[in-house]
Amino acid sequence: MSDDSLETWIELFDEQAEYRMTSRRNHELGLPLCVMLCESTGAIKDRLTAIRNTLVFAPRRIFHTSMNIQLVEAKEDVLLTRSQFMVWQTFESGSTELQMVGRSFDTLTRRGEQLRFAKRIAIFDTELIAGSTVYPV
Numbered sequence: 001m002s003d004d005s006l007e008t009w010i011e012l013f014d015e016q017a018e019y020r021m022t023s024r025r026n027h028e029l030g031l032p033l034c035v036m037l038c039e040s041t042g043a044i045k046d047r048l049t050a051i052r053n054t055l056v057f058a059p060r061r062i063f064h065t066s067m068n069i070q071l072v073e074a075k076e077d078v079l080l081t082r083s084q085f086m087v088w089q090t091f092e093s094g095s096t097e098l099q100m101v102g103r104s105f106d107t108l109t110r111r112g113e114q115l116r117f118a119k120r121i122a123i124f125d126t127e128l129i130a131g132s133t134v135y136p137v
Contacts (some may be wrong), residue, residue: 009136010048014109014116015041021137024102035124036136047136052136063088063135066104077110078118084120085137100126103137 021036038044065086073080078117082105091098102124108115122137 012117013041015087018118018119024125027123059092079108081106100124
């Protein structure tokens with residue numbers, strides 16, 4: 001993702017994968033409102049198409065950092081993990097700012113020798129996101 005590799009990122013998801021990005025407040029209150037919601041790989045591909053071809057936003061470079069990746073539970077062919085993330089963005093002007101920080105909760109499934117995301121929930125702690133949220137985390 002940090003290298004503008006969205007096409008490769010999509011390949012990490014199962015066909016029926018769910019991707020959800022929401023605020024900590026909405027998550028804790030059980031509110032369904034999400035900044036980004038994709039309920040299948042097709043919806044994730046639609047998001048990529050929008051980013052590449054139709055969305056209007058200030059050009060920027062994105063840098064993601066994932067840390068404290070933890071294995072929460074391992075079942076037969078399913079892994080539950082959690083991690084923390086930071087997203088930085090650099091605009092064409094050269095200024096860099098922290099866009100958001102948060103946690104992700106992932107369900108990965110094994111398909112042969114490969115792991116794929118069946119579900120990714122990214123919960124950002126930042127109350128006021130700097131700029132627009134264009135890219136998934």
